[in-house]
Amino acid sequence: MLKQxxxxxxxxxxxxxxxxxxxxxxxxxxxERLGRMLNLGSDARVLDVASGRGDGALVLAARFGCExxxxxxxxxxxxxxxxxARLRGxxxxxxxxxxxxxxxxxxxxxxxxVVCECALCTFPDxxxxxxxxxxVLKPGGRVGISxxxxxxxxxxxxxxxxxxxxxxxxARPVGDYSALLAGAGLAVRExxxxxxxxxxxxxxxxxxxxxxxxxxxxxxxxxxxxxxxxVKDIARCxxxxxxxxxxxxxxxxxxxxxxxxxxxxxxxP
Numbered sequence: 001m002l003k004q005x006x007x008x009x010x011x012x013x014x015x016x017x018x019x020x021x022x023x024x025x026x027x028x029x030x031x032e033r034l035g036r037m038l039n040l041g042s043d044a045r046v047l048d049v050a051s052g053r054g055d056g057a058l059v060l061a062a063r064f065g066c067e068x069x070x071x072x073x074x075x076x077x078x079x080x081x082x083x084x085a086r087l088r089g090x091x092x093x094x095x096x097x098x099x100x101x102x103x104x105x106x107x108x109x110x111x112x113x114v115v116c117e118c119a120l121c122t123f124p125d126x127x128x129x130x131x132x133x134x135x136v137l138k139p140g141g142r143v144g145i146s147x148x149x150x151x152x153x154x155x156x157x158x159x160x161x162x163x164x165x166x167x168x169x170x171a172r173p174v175g176d177y178s179a180l181l182a183g184a185g186l187a188v189r190e191x192x193x194x195x196x197x198x199x200x201x202x203x204x205x206x207x208x209x210x211x212x213x214x215x216x217x218x219x220x221x222x223x224x225x226x227x228x229x230x231v232k233d234i235a236r237c238x239x240x241x242x243x244x245x246x247x248x249x250x251x252x253x254x255x256x257x258x259x260x261x262x263x264x265x266x267x268x269p
Contacts, residue, residue, distance in 0.1 A: 038142045043066075057085075073098065112138055116146075150173060177252045181254040189253045202235060
């Protein structure tokens with residue numbers, strides 16, 4: 001039910017109006033950073049889990065020349081991403097399909113790398129998803145996630161279903177993400193903090209909310225089914241949490257070639 005709710009929300013045209021073209025903190029720049037940390041090259045076959053409308057998958061294919069399969073729960077997202085790949089001349093290297101991150105529709109050892117940007121925190125069964133990441137990787141394959149992080153309890157305004165859909169409600173400490181990957185038999189290699197990207201991302205959303213309110217007031221825009229006041233409350237609470245350090249954003253990478261060892265973890269400021 002929650003997965004269907006999230007997929008329907010991110011299928012909604014209002015997401016582009018309120019969030020813009022980049023659906024995660026750091027946008028294309030952070031996606032490229034993730035690709036560099038995974039040492040992607042033109043010979044790599046990459047799975048992008050929860051690929052949304054394909055922005056990250058298309059960035060990776062264009063920047064690194066790799067083959068990318070994007071998987072998303074939402075049918076409309078898959079259709080939009082497929083069309084965008086065609087428009088950008090990348091349809092020969094990028095394809096998109098519908099599927100569940102907790103039950104990936106691929107054989108064991110299919111991919112050289114798996115990426116998942118700002119989505120693992122929304123999966124109801126994160127352990128199952130991490131196990132699936134490991135299963136579809138080839139030996140020596142690499143996983144890279146970027147996601148919201150949390151240190152300490154969240155304010156009450158960030159505990160509801162809407163906050164869950166906004167990727168906030170079940171954000172975890174960065175150590176929990178590392179533990180999930182390690183629990184799937186992956187060796188955690190690097191963690192890298194990008195908290196400033198989250199503050200910039202939320203500030204941009206608040207600016208879009210302000211502009212959207214004006215357009216609706218002038219009857220030049222309609223967003224049926226969207227509770228703009230609730231979205232504003234979540235954005236306000238999230239910004240306060242990000243500025244206080246309660247919420248952050250981080251990249252975690254791991255490989256399939258060895259079991260987890262404490263000495264493998266290398267934290268960066």
